[in-house]
Amino acid sequence: MIPQRMSTYLRERLPESTWDKRLVRDANLCFLEFDSTDVDQLARLGIAVDALGPYRVICMWDEVSSLEIGGYLVVDNLAMGRPSMGGIRMSPEVTPAAIHNLARGMTLKNAAAHLPYGGGKSGIVAEHGLTPEQHSEVLRGWAHLIYRYRDIYLPGPDVGTNDADMKTIAIENGIDHALSKPADMGGNRIDQLGAAAGGTVIALQALLEELPRLKVLPQFEALSIPAEVTVLIQGFGAVGAHSARILRERLPAAKVIGISDADGYLHDPNGLPLDELFGRWQRDGIVTRRYFLDQMSAGRGGSLKYSTEPNDLLRESAFCLIPAAPIANYLDIDAASKPSMTVDRMGRWVVSVEGANTYSPDPVRKAARARMEQAVYRQRGTLIATDYLVNSGGVIFAAQEKLIKTPDELRIPQEMLGNRQAVDGWLQAHAAEFAALAEKRRIAGDRHREEAIRRNMRELVDLLIADSDLLPCHAAERISVRRIAARESGRTAADLMESLPTIEVSCSLQEAAAKLVEAGSPILAVVTSQGGLAGVLTEWDVTRATAQGAPDSQPSAEVMTQDVVTCPPEAGILDMLRLLELHKISAMPVVEEGHVRGMVSADLLAKKSLARLLQSQVE
Numbered sequence: 187m188i189p190q191r192m193s194t195y196l197r198e199r200l201p202e203s204t205w206d207k208r209l210v211r212d213a214n215l216c217f218l219e220f221d222s223t224d225v226d227q228l229a230r231l232g233i234a235v236d237a238l239g240p241y242r243v244i245c246m247w248d249e250v251s252s253l254e255i256g257g258y259l260v261v262d263n264l265a266m267g268r269p270s271m272g273g274i275r276m277s278p279e280v281t282p283a284a285i286h287n288l289a290r291g292m293t294l295k296n297a298a299a300h301l302p303y304g305g306g307k308s309g310i311v312a313e314h315g316l317t318p319e320q321h322s323e324v325l326r327g328w329a330h331l332i333y334r335y336r337d338i339y340l341p342g343p344d345v346g347t348n349d350a351d352m353k354t355i356a357i358e359n360g361i362d363h364a365l366s367k368p369a370d371m372g373g374n375r376i377d378q379l380g381a382a383a384g385g386t387v388i389a390l391q392a393l394l395e396e397l398p399r400l401k402v403l404p405q406f407e408a409l410s411i412p413a414e415v416t417v418l419i420q421g422f423g424a425v426g427a428h429s430a431r432i433l434r435e436r437l438p439a440a441k442v443i444g445i446s447d448a449d450g451y452l453h454d455p456n457g458l459p460l461d462e463l464f465g466r467w468q469r470d471g472i473v474t475r476r477y478f479l480d481q482m483s484a485g486r487g488g489s490l491k492y493s494t495e496p497n498d499l500l501r502e503s504a505f506c507l508i509p510a511a512p513i514a515n516y517l518d519i520d521a522a523s524k525p526s527m528t529v530d531r532m533g534r535w536v537v538s539v540e541g542a543n544t545y546s547p548d549p550v551r552k553a554a555r556a557r558m559e560q561a562v563y564r565q566r567g568t569l570i571a572t573d574y575l576v577n578s579g580g581v582i583f584a585a586q587e588k589l590i591k592t593p594d595e596l597r598i599p600q601e602m603l604g605n606r607q608a609v610d611g612w613l614q615a616h617a618a619e620f621a622a623l624a625e626k627r628r629i630a631g632d633r634h635r636e637e638a639i640r641r642n643m644r645e646l647v648d649l650l651i652a653d654s655d656l657l658p659c660h661a662a663e664r665i666s667v668r669r670i671a672a673r674e675s676g677r678t679a680a681d682l683m684e685s686l687p688t689i690e691v692s693c694s695l696q697e698a699a700a701k702l703v704e705a706g707s708p709i710l711a712v713v714t715s716q717g718g719l720a721g722v723l724t725e726w727d728v729t730r731a732t733a734q735g736a737p738d739s740q741p742s743a744e745v746m747t748q749d750v751v752t753c754p755p756e757a758g759i760l761d762m763l764r765l766l767e768l769h770k771i772s773a774m775p776v777v778e779e780g781h782v783r784g785m786v787s788a789d790l791l792a793k794k795s796l797a798r799l800l801q802s803q804v805e
Contacts, residue, residue, distance in 0.1 A: 188216070188247040189254035189311040191278060196245060199230040214250040215331055219243070232283030236547065238293060238670075239263040240286055241270075241304070242338065246331045253320060255327035257310040258282045261338050262289035265670045266297055269337060270306030271365065271581055271588075273344025274328065274351070280309035283548075287514075288344075290547040292581065294666035295574035299638045301585050302673070306339045308332060310346070325351050326604075329358035342366040342376070342584045345512050349375045357609045361598050365584035370613050372592060372623035374583040374631050380428025381631065385579030385639050386508050386541045387432045389571050390415075390440075392643035393537055397569070399647055403654055405567035409536065416504040418444040418535075420496075420526065421511025422474070425541045425577070427467040429508055430460045444502050446511070449475035451499035453491045500527035503534040510541035518558050529561045538562075540573035552659075559657040569650075572662035575642040582638060583631035590627050596620065679762060680755035683776045683784030688713050689742060691720050696738035699728050708773045711782045712746045718780045721746035752777040753786065762786050 196218075204227060210217045220227050220243045222235050228243060229235075239262040247256025257280055261270045272292040275285070285307050293305025310328050312321075325347070332339060332355075342365035343352055355364035356371060367373025376382065394415070400406040417433060419426045422445040430442050441457040452458060452474045466473040478492035493499075500507070500516070509516045509526075517532060518525035546552065562568045596619055602608045613620065642665060649661040687705040689698050691712055701710055702725060710723045723746045731745040751769045753762055755778050765774065766788055773787035 187249055187251070187254060189256045192245070192247065192254075192256050192311045195281065200227065211249075212334065214248055215334070216247050216249050217331075217334065218245040232281065233260075233286045234547070234549065238265075238290070238547075238667075240289065242335075243282060243286070244335065245282065246334075248327050248331065251323075251327055253323055253327070254312070255310075255324050255331070257308060257312075257328065257331075258285045259306070259308040259332060259335060259339060260285045260289040261304065261306040261335070262286065263293040263670070264304035264338065266293075266304050266673050267302035268304065269340045270304035271296060271301070271340050271342065271585060272305060272307035273342045273580075274347045274355075275307065275309040275344040276312050276324075276346030277309070278311060278313050280311050285309040287546045287548065288543060291543050291545040291574050293670075294545065294663065295578045295581060296585075297666040297669040297673075298575050298642055298662075299578040299582050299585075299634075300641075300669065301581065303340070303585060303588070304338075307344070308339065308341060312346070321351075322354055325354045326358055329355045329363075333359050333363070336363055340365055340588065342581070349373065349377050354606075357598070357606055358604055360603060361596070362588075362592055365587050366580070367587065369624040370617065370620055372587070372596065372620040372627065374586055374624065374627045376580040376583045377424055379583065379628065380425075380432055381583035381635070382577045382580035383425045383428030383510075383541065384432050385577050385582075385635055386425070386429050386510070386539045387436050388579075388636055388639045389539050389576035389643055390417075390433075390506055390508075390537070391437060392640045393539070393569070393571065393647075396643055396647040397536070399651060400569065402651060405564060406569075409567070412505060413439065415440040415506060417442045417506045417508060418499055418502055418504045418533075420446050420499055420507065420509045420516060421513070421542065422447045422463070422467060423510065423512075426508065426510035427464055429510060429541060431464050434460045443504055444499050445474065446496040446499040447472050447474050448496065449473075450478075450492055450494040451496050452478060453493075453499070453502055454489050456489055497526040501531055501533050505536050507533075507535045507538045508541050509538065509544070513542060514544050514546065516542065516544065517562065518554060519561055520554065520557075523554060529558060529566075532562075534566070535568050538568060538570045539576055540571060541577050542573060543577070544573045555659050556657055559659050563658055570658045571643065571646065572659055575646060575662050575665065576639055578638065579631075579635045582635045583628070586627040586631045586634070590623070590630060592623070593619075596623065677759055678755060679753050679757045679776045679786050680783075682759070682762075683755075683786050686711050686775055686782055686785035688782060689723070690715065691741065691743040693742045694738060695728065695731055695736055695740045695742055695745060698723050698742040702728065707785070708787060709775070709785065710742075711775055711785075712742055713782065717782075719750065719752070719775060719777055719782050721748040722750050722775065723747070750775065754778060755783055763788075 208218045225235050240260050241264055242261040244259045289305050289307035296303050296305050312324055349366050349368050352364040352367045356367055366376045368375055401409050433440050443455055444453040449472050463473055481487050481490055513526055516526040519529045521528050645665050646661055687707050688711045689701055712721045712723055714720050723742055727745050751774045755776055773785055775782050776784045
């Protein structure tokens with residue numbers, strides 16, 4: 187049955203007529219689908235359609251399961267390639283708008299990471315406190331729901347799910363239908379390796395090299411890089427704890443002087459013992475309060491400070507802040523938005539390297555972000571490295587499981603899917619091969635992450651130097667959109683075209699009209715007996731001929747449009763758009779050596795608004 191929270195949320199926002207028209211059932215599985223043309227319905231769900239998307243929004247649930255299994259999938263944009271990639275979030279607070287925010291972040295993140303995949307995200311509406319058995323059952327049910335969209339969405343872990351859950355998805359749907367699987371499936375286990383956390387450390391390393399170039403800007407003219415870099419980590423969890431561990435390995439001269447978690451925050455200007463804290467986190471999850479009490483009882487407090495208010499960590503000063511808690515609004519100038527900290531109370535930082543997902547496409551939140559950066563970057567001289575430029579390590583590692591193909595002999599036999607015991611035995615029999623595959627993918631992930639994030643930091647500083655009025659959030663968006671534009675503008679008519687229905691010149695007007703209705707196409711190609719293009723017949727041609735009293739038996743050749751606008755298979759997307767707009771037509775044939783190969787239309791060109799956006803980015 188549909189989760190109660192989900193049912194209440196949707197029925198308060200979508201009228202019954204929408205349910206009646208849109209609800210699709212596949213056995214016990216239910217789907218409500220919307221795309222970017224459904225502006226009003228999406229607005230009711232808190233999603234604003236813009237130049238980038240969303241491509242598809244789906245509300246789905248299992249109506250007969252004894253558990254409540256349901257949630258949302260948002261495929262935001264596929265310009266970089268298919269499928270989209272993004273994690274599965276599991277929380278009672280999941281909403282379509284929240285998942286869209288995360289999916290848009292994945293669109294920009296995947297583009298910034300130079301990955302040939304679009305951005306997507308899914309969210310399961312599930313109450314806290316599920317038993318391990320219930321949790322697994324919900325994941326299995328979700329696997330069956332998202333399988334319908336396997337061509338456009340490939341899941342990985344996110345808040346509330348982990349690498350083991352991706353194994354559950356793969357057992358149900360197939361080994362290539364989930365990312366960040368455990369090593370026994372050849373996966374790149376992003377949680378275990380700290381893939382996203384590693385990106386924040388690489389970004390900090392790169393910025394230590396790039397920051398001196400910012401001294402040409404007035405707010406950075408007094409900048410100096412200390413020999414001992416101090417770091418605060420907001421959120422000592424999957425990203426924050428691994429950031430501390432990797433920081434110690436890659437920047438041994440750096441010193442983490444403050445961390446926070448759900449119990450509070452620790453601060454010691456002399457540095458915190460990262461090895462001990464990381465071990466405690468692995469064992470207990472929450473570390474701050476218990477560690478402080480242990481130190482006090484042993485008389486080893488010294489300069490160590492503890493507070494039960496986690497957000498007060500952001501009042502401390504350090505060279506670098508790494509926001510890594512699952513809090514999008516960690517800093518704002520307006521206390522009414524309930525940020526972790528307001529700008530007037532924040533500590534002094536030279537850089538903020540965002541390990542948490544902070545981006546939102548919502549216009550109100552984007553405007554608030556710009557106001558915050560105006561105060562923090564321009565007035566206080568703190569450079570913010572936007573989340574999707576630096577925390578892409580997770581998706582980079584996960585994508586290697588798609589980029590480096592699974593050999594045919596290592597794909598789970600079809601008859602075993604859904605049978606965990608049988609799959610586990612089969613995996614064990616191929617353990618050596620999967621271990622080798624996992625290591626190959628790990629090495630590729632390391633290399634790709636290093637190159638992509640260092641390039642992002644270099645481009646970020648380049649843009650800020652080139653335009654002193656540019657804010658870091660706007661520079662970051664420009665980096666990603668330019669990459670989307672480069673990918674999109676490189677696609678051709680041959681990549682995008684769809685089939686074009688044809689009729690012969692001898693066909694009657696009545697036959698042509700019936701073919702138009704049957705095909706649901708804006709145009710028909712009229713071809714000669716040798717297959718050459720003689721003209722096109724449009725709905726307008728048929729309507730005009732009928733209005734003029736043409737008999738149904740009149741040959742189509744006598745009413746067709748003979749002066750046809752066409753494009754070759756190698757035409758680029760912007761060339762196609764210009765032709766359509768110049769001639770005020772909605773579709774045209776793709777023609778090679780006089781023969782019809784297919785058709786392109788305005789709808790196919792990733793919507794005109796996207797094409798115009800891309801045009802503005804590349805010209």
